[in-house]
Amino acid sequence: MPASTTPASPPSFGTLVLRWYRINRDGLRATAIGIVSLLAFLLVWHLLTTYRVVFFVRFTNVPSPLAVYASFTKAIHDPKFLLHIALSCRRIFIGFSLAAIVGVPLGLIMGRFKLVHEIIFPVAEVLRPIPAIAWVPMAIMLWPTNEQSIVYITFLGSFFPILVNTLHGMSLVDPVLVRAAQCLGARERSIFREVYFPASLPHIFTGLTVGMGVAWVSLIAAEMISGQYGIGYFTWEAYSLVQYADIALGMIAIGVLGLGSSMLIRGAGQLVMPWRLK
Amino acid sequence: MNEILTKAPQGHIAVRNFSLSYDSIEGPVEAVTDTQIHVKPGEFVSIVGPSGCGKSTLLNAVAGFLKPTTGIVTVDGEKVNGPSAERGMVFQQYSLFPWKTVRENVEFGLKMRGMPRSQRERAARTLLGLAGLEAFEKHYPDKLSGGMKQRVGIVRALATGPKVLLLDEPFGALDAQTRVIMQQILTNMWQRLKISVLFVTHDIDEAIFLSDRVYCMTARPGSIKAEIPIPLERPRQQSMMMSSEFLALRRGLMSLIREESIKAMGGEISDMGLQGLNIELHGASLADVI
Numbered sequence: 392m393p394a395s396t397t398p399a400s401p402p403s404f405g406t407l408v409l410r411w412y413r414i415n416r417d418g419l420r421a422t423a424i425g426i427v428s429l430l431a432f433l434l435v436w437h438l439l440t441t442y443r444v445v446f447f448v449r450f451t452n453v454p455s456p457l458a459v460y461a462s463f464t465k466a467i468h469d470p471k472f473l474l475h476i477a478l479s480c481r482r483i484f485i486g487f488s489l490a491a492i493v494g495v496p497l498g499l500i501m502g503r504f505k506l507v508h509e510i511i512f513p514v515a516e517v518l519r520p521i522p523a524i525a526w527v528p529m530a531i532m533l534w535p536t537n538e539q540s541i542v543y544i545t546f547l548g549s550f551f552p553i554l555v556n557t558l559h560g561m562s563l564v565d566p567v568l569v570r571a572a573q574c575l576g577a578r579e580r581s582i583f584r585e586v587y588f589p590a591s592l593p594h595i596f597t598g599l600t601v602g603m604g605v606a607w608v609s610l611i612a613a614e615m616i617s618g619q620y621g622i623g624y625f626t627w628e629a630y631s632l633v634q635y636a637d638i639a640l641g642m643i644a645i646g647v648l649g650l651g652s653s654m655l656i657r658g659a660g661q662l663v664m665p666w667r668l669k
Numbered sequence: 670m671n672e673i674l675t676k677a678p679q680g681h682i683a684v685r686n687f688s689l690s691y692d693s694i695e696g697p698v699e700a701v702t703d704t705q706i707h708v709k710p711g712e713f714v715s716i717v718g719p720s721g722c723g724k725s726t727l728l729n730a731v732a733g734f735l736k737p738t739t740g741i742v743t744v745d746g747e748k749v750n751g752p753s754a755e756r757g758m759v760f761q762q763y764s765l766f767p768w769k770t771v772r773e774n775v776e777f778g779l780k781m782r783g784m785p786r787s788q789r790e791r792a793a794r795t796l797l798g799l800a801g802l803e804a805f806e807k808h809y810p811d812k813l814s815g816g817m818k819q820r821v822g823i824v825r826a827l828a829t830g831p832k833v834l835l836l837d838e839p840f841g842a843l844d845a846q847t848r849v850i851m852q853q854i855l856t857n858m859w860q861r862l863k864i865s866v867l868f869v870t871h872d873i874d875e876a877i878f879l880s881d882r883v884y885c886m887t888a889r890p891g892s893i894k895a896e897i898p899i900p901l902e903r904p905r906q907q908s909m910m911m912s913s914e915f916l917a918l919r920r921g922l923m924s925l926i927r928e929e930s931i932k933a934m935g936g937e938i939s940d941m942g943l944q945g946l947n948i949e950l951h952g953a954s955l956a957d958v959i
């Protein structure tokens with residue numbers, strides 16, 4: 392079929408650019424509009440704060456974008472600020488990794504073996520609705536150090552979304568694929584590795600993405616309540632010290648970190664599931 | 670049995686005194702009853718019958734997914750106890766592993782058998798070449814047309830060298846043109862391999878075109894209503910479907926099936942209130958009306 396097209400001379404550079412543009416038109420358009428809309432947001436923020444608008448909501452003390460930028464340039468040279476960020480990232484990394492290391496295999500095993508499901512599911516269902524933040528006092532009692540209790544809260548926050556989504560993925564595995572594997576000589580262990588696990592991967596990654604979001608929510612809350620370091624603590628401390636620009640800086644840092652970590656997970660998902668690429 | 674052992678043939682399927690009931694809230698549902706079928710080594714046998722008559726049930730029992738309620742299924746004299754690579758299967762839903770490339774799908778059975786990677790890659794390439802699919806070895810199933818997917822499915826089932834091949838309406842989801850091409854491909858492949866095949870379909874033309882013998886099943890609970898040998902010469906070509914011999918076979922099978930289909934639909938027809946129209950609802954008489 393491709394053989395039937397007549398062989399053409401290599402296309403000129405101009406043609407290539409034009410072709411590239413035609414293929415990526417939608418993406419370019421979205422990027423352009425995205426940039427404009429972000430700039431508009433900054434402009435509105437700037438106007439609201441420089442004119443100190445009071446209209447139910449009070450912008451009197453809200454820092455302007457320029458003030459936040461100034462405190463940002465200062466902060467990136469401040470080792471203490473970088474330490475706050477590094478510690479938060481470490482807590483996320485440990486808490487989230489533990490949640491994934493426990494949650495994914497547990498979900499896979501619960502999905503495969505009824506008895507394990509019947510034993511663990513009721514407990515999980517009772518604990519699941521409790522927000523991680525509500526665990527703070529209990530966590531402080533349970534763990535010897537503050538650091539451990541914060542990591543524990545982060546773990547809890549991401550654990551349940553990961554577990555529930557993995558379970559969901561397992562329940563949707565097409566039984567015909569299991570049969571096909573059996574007819575090809577696959578035994579229990581291979582079926583688990585070659586069918587159940589890859590079939591559940593898309594849902595596992597949904598769980599990881601949601602779990603990562605909840606991990607940040609839980610971490611920031613825990614840091615605000617009981618931390619001595621961390622970006623959540625930094626933000627709360629800025630309020631106590633009347634460093635208004637730092638409040639916004641902390642918030643933006645949290646947003647960027649959250650976005651970055653969920654992009655990491657999405658990237659990992661694309662690496663692990665090449666068959667899902669368009 | 671003795672005859673099988675002395676000749677030691679490969680791929681002799683025997684189903685004896687077979688019945689199978691499903692459990693349901695209203696009690697056991699008898700899907701297949703009092704059935705005997707067999708497939709000789711290297712023979713191509715089809716099962717046709719009205720919808721819901723238990724064709725898949727019977728095939729799944731041969732595959733080892735279902736246990737007979739009574740009776741026994743054997744392959745080369747050995748009782749079937751569960752699914753195994755000895756019995757390759759192709760499903761109506763394509764059932765390729767979406768996370769594996771075409772070649773990895775074909776390699777799967779060899780991998781399960783513990784064949785080293787380089788060796789099974791070579792074997793898979795050869796097989797894909799025979800099916801004209803070598804250009805697609807790195808594609809994921811998502812990107813393939815239905816006909817190609819099913820070709821990969823057949824190649825995958827054959828890769829481990831099974832004794833028998835079981836197919837459950839493998840072309841049921843394909844359009845008419847692709848279907849015809851797939852039938853030709855399957856009959857060509859079979860002609861080369863001479864593997865025993867048990868093929869389930871509700872397409873009468875397909876059954877005649879492919880088979881050495883066709884079993885026709887009754888409406889549920891299914892049992893064998895008739896066994897029709899297909900004496901058409903081999904290798905089979907699409908042009909044979911116009912021959913008077915083919916058409917005569919077709920007419921015969923058609924009327925057998927129609928009787929059973931009407932029986933199977935009897936309940937529905939009377940539910941729809943057609944009884945009020947004074948249509949006689951018992952078997953052959955309604956067949957005459959329709």
Ligand SMILES: Nc1ncnc2c1ncn2[C@@H]1O[C@H](COP(=O)(O)OP(=O)(O)OP(=O)(O)O)[C@@H](O)[C@H]1O
Nearest residue numbers: 691693698700719720721722723724725726727889
């Ligand atoms: N798990 C089950 N539980 C109860 N009844 C079932 C079950 N599976 C199938 N049946 C019933 O058994 C009968 C035979 O089913 P089977 O799937 O073998 O039919 P079939 O001939 O393959 O039909 P089709 O042509 O639609 O594929 C059907 O009437 C069906 O409703």
Ligand SMILES: [Mg+2]
Nearest residue numbers: 724725726837
């Ligand atoms: Mg069926």
